[in-house]
Amino acid sequence: ETTLKLATDSGAKGSPSGDALDRWAxxxxxxTNGEVQxxxxxxxxxxxxxxxxxxxxxxxxxxxINWPITAYDERLGVLFTPYMxxxxxxxxxxxxxxxxVNEMLVGIYADLGLKFFGPWPEGFNGIASKGKYAMTxxxxxxxxIRVPAMFPMAESVQALGYQTATIDWSEVFxxxxxxxxxxxxANIIYWDYEYFRDTLDYYNQTKQQFVTGIMTMNAGSWExxxxxxxxxxxxAAVTVMEEAFRDARARDEGYIELAKxxxxxxxxxxxxxxxxxxxxxxxxxxxLMEERIGSEIMDTIRANASKL
Amino acid sequence: MGGIxxxxxxxxxxISTVAVTGLMMFLVIARYVLxxxxxxxxxxxxxxxxxxYMTGALIASRKREHLTVDWLAGIIEAPGKKxxxxxxxxxxxxxxxxxxxxxxxxxxxxxxxxxxxxxAYRIPLIIPQLAIGMAAxxxxxxxxxxxxxxxxxxxxx
Amino acid sequence: MLGLFxxxxxxxxxxxxxxxxxxxxxxxxYLTIVYDVNLNTLMLQGFRSLNSVVLVALPLFILTxxxxxxxxxxxxxxxxxxxxxxxxxxxGTAMVLASSIFGAISGTAxxxxxxxxxxxxxxxxxxxxxxxxxxxxxxxxxxxxILIPPSITMILFAVVTRQSVAACFAATIGPxxxxxxxxxxxxxxxxxxAFEERDIDVGEREGFGxxxxxALPALSLPLIILGGIYGGVFTPTEAAAVAAVAALIVGGxxxxxxxxxxxxxxxxxxxxxxxxxxxxxxxxxxxxxxxxFERVPQxxxxxxxxxxxxxxxxxxxxxxxxxxxxxxMDDISVTVVVxxxxxxxxxxxxxxxxxxxxxxxxxxxxxxxxxxxxxxxxLSCKICRAPILAAVAPALGLIFFVALxxxxxxxxWPALSLAIPRAFGLM
Ligand code: NA
Ligand code: NA
Numbered sequence: 001e002t003t004l005k006l007a008t009d010s011g012a013k014g015s016p017s018g019d020a021l022d023r024w025a026x027x028x029x030x031x032t033n034g035e036v037q038x039x040x041x042x043x044x045x046x047x048x049x050x051x052x053x054x055x056x057x058x059x060x061x062x063x064x065i066n067w068p069i070t071a072y073d074e075r076l077g078v079l080f081t082p083y084m085x086x087x088x089x090x091x092x093x094x095x096x097x098x099x100x101v102n103e104m105l106v107g108i109y110a111d112l113g114l115k116f117f118g119p120w121p122e123g124f125n126g127i128a129s130k131g132k133y134a135m136t137x138x139x140x141x142x143x144x145i146r147v148p149a150m151f152p153m154a155e156s157v158q159a160l161g162y163q164t165a166t167i168d169w170s171e172v173f174x175x176x177x178x179x180x181x182x183x184x185x186a187n188i189i190y191w192d193y194e195y196f197r198d199t200l201d202y203y204n205q206t207k208q209q210f211v212t213g214i215m216t217m218n219a220g221s222w223e224x225x226x227x228x229x230x231x232x233x234x235x236a237a238v239t240v241m242e243e244a245f246r247d248a249r250a251r252d253e254g255y256i257e258l259a260k261x262x263x264x265x266x267x268x269x270x271x272x273x274x275x276x277x278x279x280x281x282x283x284x285x286x287x288l289m290e291e292r293i294g295s296e297i298m299d300t301i302r303a304n305a306s307k308l
Numbered sequence: 309m310g311g312i313x314x315x316x317x318x319x320x321x322x323i324s325t326v327a328v329t330g331l332m333m334f335l336v337i338a339r340y341v342l343x344x345x346x347x348x349x350x351x352x353x354x355x356x357x358x359x360x361y362m363t364g365a366l367i368a369s370r371k372r373e374h375l376t377v378d379w380l381a382g383i384i385e386a387p388g389k390k391x392x393x394x395x396x397x398x399x400x401x402x403x404x405x406x407x408x409x410x411x412x413x414x415x416x417x418x419x420x421x422x423x424x425x426x427x428a429y430r431i432p433l434i435i436p437q438l439a440i441g442m443a444a445x446x447x448x449x450x451x452x453x454x455x456x457x458x459x460x461x462x463x464x465x
Numbered sequence: 466m467l468g469l470f471x472x473x474x475x476x477x478x479x480x481x482x483x484x485x486x487x488x489x490x491x492x493x494x495y496l497t498i499v500y501d502v503n504l505n506t507l508m509l510q511g512f513r514s515l516n517s518v519v520l521v522a523l524p525l526f527i528l529t530x531x532x533x534x535x536x537x538x539x540x541x542x543x544x545x546x547x548x549x550x551x552x553x554x555x556x557g558t559a560m561v562l563a564s565s566i567f568g569a570i571s572g573t574a575x576x577x578x579x580x581x582x583x584x585x586x587x588x589x590x591x592x593x594x595x596x597x598x599x600x601x602x603x604x605x606x607x608x609x610x611i612l613i614p615p616s617i618t619m620i621l622f623a624v625v626t627r628q629s630v631a632a633c634f635a636a637t638i639g640p641x642x643x644x645x646x647x648x649x650x651x652x653x654x655x656x657x658x659a660f661e662e663r664d665i666d667v668g669e670r671e672g673f674g675x676x677x678x679x680a681l682p683a684l685s686l687p688l689i690i691l692g693g694i695y696g697g698v699f700t701p702t703e704a705a706a707v708a709a710v711a712a713l714i715v716g717g718x719x720x721x722x723x724x725x726x727x728x729x730x731x732x733x734x735x736x737x738x739x740x741x742x743x744x745x746x747x748x749x750x751x752x753x754x755x756x757x758f759e760r761v762p763q764x765x766x767x768x769x770x771x772x773x774x775x776x777x778x779x780x781x782x783x784x785x786x787x788x789x790x791x792x793x794m795d796d797i798s799v800t801v802v803v804x805x806x807x808x809x810x811x812x813x814x815x816x817x818x819x820x821x822x823x824x825x826x827x828x829x830x831x832x833x834x835x836x837x838x839x840x841x842x843x844l845s846c847k848i849c850r851a852p853i854l855a856a857v858a859p860a861l862g863l864i865f866f867v868a869l870x871x872x873x874x875x876x877x878w879p880a881l882s883l884a885i886p887r888a889f890g891l892m
Contacts, residue, residue, distance in 0.1 A: 039760075044627050046757055051513045057422060058506040060758075071424040071433070144339070149427050154347045164345040168518040170623065171700045174631035177890055179697025180339075199890065321736035322729060325528060328521060332706030336699045350518055357521045358512075364524070364740020365486075367733065374484035374741050375795065377838050381482045382853070397482050404487045407494040415508035437512055443744075 002229070004028070004062040004221065007041040009049040010213070016190070016251060017065055017213060018042050020120060020240055024065075024215070027236035036229055038063075057113060062221035063233075065120050065213045070150060075108045075293050078301065082156040082208040082285050083278035086306045088123075088249050091210045095119040096245065097238070100304045104297065105214070115222045117237035120213035120244050123252035126205040127162065128192040129183030130176055133202040133267060137161030137280075145185035146172050151292065152285050156208045157185045159284040160277060176200065187211070188252065189266075193259045203259060204267040207274065208281060215241060275308050314370065320363045327356035348428025358436040362443035369450040388465045395458035401451040405444065412437075412444040467499055468761055471752075476793055479838065485795055486741065489748035496755050507751060514750035515743065518702060519624050522572065523742065525705030526617055528735040529712050530576025533567065535727045536716015538683045539580035542566045545680035547588075548673050554662065556589050557652035560599075561606045565645055568610030569687035570708060572617040574833070574841055575738060577607040582848035593663040597855030598655070601834070604845040604856070605863050606648060608830040612641035615690060615704060618800050618829050621746070622822050625753070625805045630701040631694060632891040633822040639881040640823050640871055644830070647867040659859075682715045695889060742797060749802045756806070766809040776814040780876055783807045787825065788869075791832015795840050799832050800825060816879075819892055823882035827872035834860050834868075 006025055011017030025038035046052050046061065053069055055061040068076040078084075084101070085091045094101040097118060109116035127134075127145060134140035140161030147154040149166045157164050162185065167175045175181045177199045184192055188211050189203050215237045225233065256266050269277065290298045331353045338344040368374045384390050415437055424433040471492050478488035497507060533539050543563045550558035560581065567577045582603050589599045611618040614634035623630040656662045689711055694704045717723050756762065773779035790803040804825040811821045833841035836853075842860050846853050875881055886892045 041757075047510065047754060048513065048517075051510055051754075054506050054509055054513065058418070058503055060503050060506055070427055072422060074425075074430075144343075144345075149347070149350065151427055154345070158345070163343055164347070165339050166345070166347060166350055167700060168350075168702070170519055170627055171630060171702060173629050174891065175697075175700055178631070178695055180700055318729070318733045322732050325524070325732050325736060329525060329528070329706050329709050332521065332525070332703055333710050336703050336707060340698055353521060354516050354518065357524065358515060360524055360736060361515060361740060361743040364736035364738070365744045366740065367737040368741040368744075371737065373737055374486055375745065375840060376482060376484045377479045377795075377840075378482060378843075379837060379853075380480065393482065400478070400483050400491070401487050404483075404490045404494060407497075408490055411504060411508040411511075414504040415512065418505040418509060436516065437509075440508070440512060440515075 001035060001037060002225070003037045003039060004233075005039050005041065005060070006063045007046055007052050007055070007061045008043060008065045008213070009052045010067050011043050011065075013042045015043075015194075016122075016247075017120065020065055020244060023243070024063075024236055024240045027239060028233055031232035031236060032229055036225070036232070056216070056218055059218040059220045061218070063215075063217045065215050067211075067213050073108060073112055074151070075297060077151055077289065077293055078104065078108075078297055079212065079214075080150060080153055080156075080209055081289060081301055081305075082152065082159070082281045083308075084301060084305050085210050086207060086274065086278060086308075090306050091121065091124075092245055094304070095121060095210075095212060096241075100300065104300060109214075109216060110219075113219045115217040115219050117215040117217065117234060118241040120215050120241060121248045122190065122211045122213065123188045123248055124205060124207040125186050125188050125209050125211050126203055126207065127157070127160070127183060127185045128187070128189075128196065128200045128203045128264075130179075130200050130202075131182065133204055133265075134161065135204070135267070135269065135273065143182045145183050146175060146181045147185050152289055153186045153209075155285050155288055156281055159281040160206060160208065172196070173199070188255075189259055190252070190255045193255050193262065193264070197259065197262045197264060200264060202265045202267060203256075204269070206269065206277060208277075278306075278308050317363055317367050317370065321360065321367060324356045324360035324363060328353055328360055331356065348426070351426045351428055351431060355431065355436050359439050362439040365443045366446045366450075369447045372454065388462070391458050391461035391465065395455060395462055398451055398455035398458050402448065402455055405448040405451045408444040409448050412441040416441060467496075468756070468759075471496060479794075485798070486744035486748060489745055489752065489798070493748050493752050493755075496752060500755055500759065502755060510754050511747045511751040514754075515747055517624055519620060519630060520746075522615070522620050522702045522705035523617055524735065524739040525709050526572030526615060526620075527576065527738050527742075528732065529705065529708040530567075530571035530573050530580075531731040531735045531738075532709060532712040532716060532728075533571060533683075534576055534580035535723060535731045536712060537720040537722035538570075538686070538712060538716055539563075539567060539577075540584055541680045541683040541720070543581060543584045544671075544676050545684065548676055554649070554653035554656045556585070556592050556594065556662075557602060557656075558649045560585050560589070560602055561609070561645055561648045561652070564603075564606035565609050565613060565641070566684065566687065568607075568613040568616075570690060570712070571610055572615040572620070572705065573738075574607040574610050575844065577610050578603055578841065578844050578848055581607070582845060586849045591663070591665050593661050595660055595855070595859075596849050596851035597857075598660065598859045600845040600849040600851040600856040601842065601859035601863055602648070602652060603849060604834045604839075604842040604860060605644075605830060605868060607845070608833055608841060609641055609644060611829060612637040612644060612826050614638065615694075615701060615708070616826070618796065618826055619822060620701070621797065621800050622804060622825055625801050626808055626818060626822075628818050628822060629891060631889075632819045632886040634694075634701060635886040635889055635891055636819045636823040636882040637826045638885050640827055640875045643874060643881070644827075644867065644871045647871060648863070651863065651867050682719045686711055686715060745795070745797050746801060749798055753802055753805065762806050762809050765806055766813060769807075769810045770813060773814075777877075779810060779814045780816065783810055784824070784828070784872065784876055787828035788831055788835070788872075791828050792835040793838055794832070795838055796829045796833040800829060804828075817883060817892070819886055820879050820882050823875050824872065827868070827875050831864050831868045831872060835864060836860075 144163045154164045546559045546562040619633040623633045
């Protein structure tokens, strides 16, 4: 009997990603007739995002649904490329097995000693703010928006015209509440609704990134399984991923409704406005990314990215 | 030699304190007064902070000022017994700091195998980790000093 | 079982006089061996925990405390409260109030004990207060600094349990007010019963107006810090840097009390105190990681849920455990190791994590003053030049009649801790 440790860096028990962990674990235990047991660790139980990723790379944790950090490999920053895809349909095409983003990621993960199963998509992000909002670059200059310290998150929000501030996640609520910053600028509506709905007034669906978790496994742990067990784990991952693709969009729309009910105003830029933003952000940020992650990857992105 | 080390440590403590305080203050002023966002300032603050932590730990070891529950030491009054107790504590400290050194060594070897950098300025993580390694080694050396000192006092009796 | 043995080992190592930080490292060494921990990531995890932005407030608030001491800020505060606290038990009241104001600027107890204790001990002795009583009162009052924001204990708790720092800050204001009132009343009650208070001739004194004017810059510091946090100028972490700079400006430019020498000494002393605490934190973080990996918190929750027949008894059990842990361990260990273990139990019994933060803070006030492991009380004794034995009974009196009731009220009356964070919209 083998026991695998499955963890996530984002999502408590009962949250959508927490449920996905439970589902993946159940499918594995079921498929192996209990031969492989899975211990689940939700958000924060084993430490911060960086800490759990260390554990995965080292093989202390066997499997994760994680939201990548770029500390070990800057190329993982491709996941944060602004305006790489602009609609759900394009996102699904690009990220599903065989899609161009998916193919690109398999190799990068293999270099890190990780087996890449597939994405666990969440949706498009946006700018959530308190008291005021911006639909143009000029208006945006008036807002100070919190961004995570992950290249090119800040650069993307700056390219939309906002001022940015990097504030530790644990202090974001207080910072918005007291007015240190005017809002939060890189999350899908789920997180802004779950954590900050009492203090935020607007959610502007600027869609600069398509946010997705990654279903992955330490290569050593993978090789430690029998071929039959490997098949069960991989198939279970594909099932969870397919369910996520099916559910994510509906869930995102559900949270838009919940946020509206909680008193937040949901703003949706027109296609034309969105095209303007995408053109200008691509022009400003993509050259910066080229310097960091190389022209080979950026050429692939240029060749495949959504036509505006 | 001891005097020079003391001065170096004190100087490091002052420099890292000034850096942490100054940079943090600059972060507030830049954001609130100037409306500037300096991506990566927090990385520099953390770098200075870890240096400050570890310098402080070394200073505490050098001055034998680590927080201690000293009721047993308070009961023991005879100089001979005191020296024996000191030797015991120093020996235990030596063992434990030996572990500390080993753990730090593993952190380094792993860090070389899997190098990491900070997101904005791409500072290698091995640099702040070096501070921890130095502290581990330094505390080990101070434990050795305390042990030799206590054994000398035991034998002088 | 292994966990229990680890705890016994920790207490044994601390009891024989191995420094607390090294006692933790010893237990960690034991755990790495019995659990066969992967050494590749062990220290890396510790490093990650130290490499936290919020934790930077720790050295900065410690520095602020030392700067207040050497910059004459503490003395101005003492002069001022000494003039408003008159009547029966006046000097004792003054000590409580001075500690409160000091605590509203600094986030630690250590510097408050050192500065307020060294200024006020002699005047209190002249008025007939026994040294043991002075040390005990100082020990407990100094911990008002961790109940009144800003507070290192609350920052540590918030870091470990990932709660909002500002909410945890606000949660302890209510209990702090209760503790202040309790300490003042209990001290007044003791006057004439436990000891006689003497009137002494203080001779020529400065006018009240002059004393107040001189104290104004010092008294404005809490307003700057708390106003800045809750007014949206800076985060609680950044406030620590602002506090240090503000103390430096007030002590250096207004009171003009620093010399390069005293300033340098304060900085080095602060670094040393920080270093001593940070090693304890480093090793306890690493121990916590191993325990999380072995699912100790989950098992503990189950165990308590099985024993406890109702939420009230579960709460009482956790309170008791915190108090026992506080007696046997230092306050930092209780905050970062023991308390987080019980957070799941509390949440399972309907206690908000922010409410639990306030309960933990109260338990730290008790623990840091309850022997055998009572770092705060021992430091007070050192500063007040009181024999430890003379301070134990008065300290237990203060704990039993004031601090413990405050902790129980805080536990069973959630509004005391939650009303203020709710009013500020922090939760
Ligand atoms: Na305080
Ligand atoms: Na205690």
